Amino acid sequence: MIPRPLRPLQLWSLPMNEAPSNHALAAQVRIESRAWIDGEAVHARSGRTFVTLNPATGAPLAEIAACAHVDVDAAVKAARRAFEGGAWSRCDPGERKEVLLRFAALLRQHGEELALLESVDSGKTIRDCRNEVAHEVPHFFQWYAETIDKAFGRVAPTGQNTVSMIVQEPIGVVGLIVPWNFPLLMAAWKLAPALATGCSVVLKPAEQSSLTALRLGELAAEAGIPAGVLNVVPGAGEEAGKAIGLHPDIDMVSFTGSGEVGAYLLGYAAETNLKPVGLELGGKSPFLVLENAVITDALIESAVMAAFWNGGQNCSANMRQIVHRRHHEEFVARTVERVKKLVVGDPLDPATDIGAMITSEHRERVMGFLRSGADEGARILLGGIAPQDDPGFFLQPTVFDRMTPGMKIAREEIFGPVLGLMTVDDDDEALRLAVDTEYGLHASVFTRDIGQALRFARSLPVGTVSVNSFSEGSVATPFGGYRRSGSLSRDNGLEALSQYQQTKTIWIDLES
C-alpha cells in the first residue's frame, strides 16, 4: 500500500467570515508520512504503512511508512557515508554552527505549523505544543549551535619534550529512539547536541507520534545539513527500533522511554557491537511539603502542575506527594479546588489544560491504576471515574488521599493524570518515603529553610532536585536519572555533548 496523508479530521468546519480557528489551521497543515533517508522522503521498502490516530477524536490522521530492518540499514549506510565523507563531521565547527542556526530559524518560522501538527498527532494541548515545539525546540538547536565553536580541547601536563593533546571527536553514526510524550522536544534534546558534535543520526520517533519528526528532514535539507547526516525512520519499536539497537554499524544509541525497552537496548548492544547506550527512563518522583513550608498559591500551582502537566504523561511527574500532617488539611482543600478548575478537552482549544491521553490502551492502563488504588484502600478525593463516552481518549484528573508506600499506585509509574497524597509526622519520615522507590529522576522540596533544602537536595538520589518549585531545569542544565531512571549519560547542558563524543589522546614526542 502506498502511504498517503489523510486530512485531519471531520472536527473542523469553519463558519464563514470568522478568523481561522486552530481547527481550520490544523486542517491545512501538510502531513509528511514518508521516512527521510539520505536527503529524500521515501516510502518503506516493503511499501507497508501503519495508521496514526488523532487521540482527541480517535480518527485516523495519516498512514505512515512502516520502516523495518532494510530501511534502517539504508539509513545507517547513508549516515556512515556522510560521516566518512567529512562534509559535516570534519568541517569547521563554525560552519556547522551557521547551518544549525539556520535550522533553528526555519524551525521557528514553521513553529506554528509544527505545534498544530504535534497537537493533533499526540493529543497534547496547543498551549504546550506552542511552548515546546515553536519555542523550546528551536532554542535547543540554537544553544548547541552557539556552543560548538567554543568547545576547546586540552593539553595535558607533560615534560617539556612532549606535547599531549586531549581532543573530542564525534562518535560516528548514532541511533536516537524517542517516546511519544514530548515527541519533537525529546528528539531535539538528542538531535541538537548529536548534530552539533558532527555525528550522523538515525532518528526513530515513537509510532504514536511520528509526524513532527517526519517534517524535520526537509527543513534540515533546506537549512543546509548535508544528505545522510539526518535520517528519520518511523516504525514499530519491535522493527525499526530493534533494528537500530542491533545494527552493528551504529556507534551509539541514545534512548528515552520505558525501562523495559531500555533493558532490551542494553541486550541488543551486548549481542552485537557493544555500542554504548544512553538511557533516560521512567520515574516515580516525590513532591515534599516539609513542616516549615508555607502553603502559598505558587506551591499549590506547583503541586498541581507537577502531577497533571501533560496529563501526567511526564517522566518526572511528581505524583507521590508527601505532605507534613500540619499542612494536610489546607493542602488537600486548596489542591482539590485547583484541580477542579483544570479544563480537560479539545487539545486545540487554547483554554484547555489537559488534552487527550495518547491512546485508548494507555488510558485503559491508567484506569487500571485507578481501580487498584481504590481496591487497596486509597481514598478518592476527586476523579477516579470512568471516562465519558466519546471517541477521544480523555481522562479526568484523579486525586487520591491516604496513599501508603506499599500500594501499587505508590510504586509503579502511572504516566497519567493522578496525584497521590501521603501524610507524614516529621521531615525524616518524608525523606524516608521519598527515597523508597527504585527510580531516581526528579524531586521537588518545599521548605523555608535553605539549609534544610540543601540537606534534602544532597540526600535525594535523583538527577534533578527542584527547591520551592516544580521545574526540570533548562537547556543549560543536565537532565537524567539515578537508579532505574537512567544511565550515566545526561541530556541537555554541556554534559549532553559528551554522549556523542569520544576522547582521544594525541601524544607527541618532540625529540624523535
Ligand code: NAD
Ligand atoms: P517505550 O519504551 O514504550 O517507547 C519508547 C521508544 O522505544 C519508542 O520509539 C518505541 O517505538 C521504541 N521501542 C519500543 N520497543 C522497542 C524495542 N524492542 N527496541 C527498540 N525500540 C523500541 O516508552 P513510551 O511508552 O513511548 O514512553 C513512555 C516512557 O518514557 C515512560 O516510562 C517515561 O517515563 C519515559 N520517559 C523518560 C524521559 C526521561 O527523560 N527520563 C522523558 C520522557 C519519557
